[in-house]
Amino acid sequence: MPDAVSLDVVIKIVESIFQTMMEVEVSVSELALVPTGDRITAAVYLDGDWNGAVSIECSHPQACSFAGSFLGMDAPESVDDDVQDALGELANMIGGNIKSVIGTDIRLSMPSVIDGNDYTVRVCGGCIENKIAFQFAGGTFWVVIIGKEKLRIRELPHAELQEQVM
Amino acid sequence: MNKALVVDDSKTIRMILRRMLKEVGFEVCEAANGKEALAVMDGEQDVVTLVLADWNMPEMNGLELLKRLRQRSELSSLKVVMVTTEAETGHMNSAMEAGANEYVMKPFTKDILLEKLSRIGVLPMACA
Numbered sequence: 085m086p087d088a089v090s091l092d093v094v095i096k097i098v099e100s101i102f103q104t105m106m107e108v109e110v111s112v113s114e115l116a117l118v119p120t121g122d123r124i125t126a127a128v129y130l131d132g133d134w135n136g137a138v139s140i141e142c143s144h145p146q147a148c149s150f151a152g153s154f155l156g157m158d159a160p161e162s163v164d165d166d167v168q169d170a171l172g173e174l175a176n177m178i179g180g181n182i183k184s185v186i187g188t189d190i191r192l193s194m195p196s197v198i199d200g201n202d203y204t205v206r207v208c209g210g211c212i213e214n215k216i217a218f219q220f221a222g223g224t225f226w227v228v229i230i231g232k233e234k235l236r237i238r239e240l241p242h243a244e245l246q247e248q249v250m
Numbered sequence: 251m252n253k254a255l256v257v258d259d260s261k262t263i264r265m266i267l268r269r270m271l272k273e274v275g276f277e278v279c280e281a282a283n284g285k286e287a288l289a290v291m292d293g294e295q296d297v298v299t300l301v302l303a304d305w306n307m308p309e310m311n312g313l314e315l316l317k318r319l320r321q322r323s324e325l326s327s328l329k330v331v332m333v334t335t336e337a338e339t340g341h342m343n344s345a346m347e348a349g350a351n352e353y354v355m356k357p358f359t360k361d362i363l364l365e366k367l368s369r370i371g372v373l374p375m376a377c378a
Contacts, residue, residue: 104357105266155265166261173260177356180306180335188340192306194259 090235097181106153113219125198126171128179133187136231137207138179147171149222168197185237253277253297257287258304270360275374284310300372305334320349329372
């Protein structure tokens with residue numbers, strides 16, 4: 085499992101992305117329920133100093149809501165290419181920002197999207213999984229980190245980094 | 251009218267940047283990767299004044315695109331801004347050494363984007 089500091093940084097990254105790009109307030113939730121029914125997962129894979137996957141998992145209506153907020157338009161009525169692309173970009177931002185604070189030699193994959201109601205996401209050799217539940221007005225969604233090794237924060241998170249180097 | 255080329259494999263990001271840029275007076279064209287961007291530039295190099303490029307894209311990534319653009323002497327006045335999640339200091343240094351004019355990290359707000367564009371002097375006069 086990530087240590088408390090790592091987990092706190094991941095939570096801040098997710099909160100910042102939702103607030104900055106969508107003006108959506110999200111906060112960590114103690115809810116331990118596993119999502120059921122139709123759901124959609126977008127994931128990116130990291131390879132190098134740290135190996136694993138970072139994904140965001142939510143219901144179809146939540147994904148549509150995120151896409152609408154992201155694009156500044158009404159939420160699509162059902163999951164389409166735009167919704168999948170928006171969720172993939174969310175995974176890319178979350179994974180990319182985590183990547184930037186955990187190592188200097190890590191490659192980030194293109195995002196992939198899985199849609200359905202009976203699937204699991206596994207990383208070959210991945211054994212450390214951390215599921216973080218977030219709540220917002222539309223319910224609870226999950227950010228999942230699966231890795232071969234423990235997450236270790238090595239750099240400042242994005243916002244502070246940006247202020248310091250530019 | 252100032253014309254900007256937005257290069258990102260995510261349609262979502264292209265749409266967001268298109269909206270932000272149009273609101274401040276840019277005409278906007280798009281490409282989904284570096285190769286497409288070079289093809290667009292072949293046809294519109296006289297009018298595109300600003301390129302906003304993601305880093306991590308299929309076919310040709312943003313850093314390679316930047317290097318190719320900087321090899322063209324006729325594009326010496328072109329401004330190139332990297333817009334990416336690649337926030338490590340090493341990546342930023344690589345981009346600046348390759349000729350990037352600015353670096354915007356995702357997530358970003360319209361204000362952050364406009365501040366960066368203002369710094370490099372490409373905002374239309376009314377917005378600067």
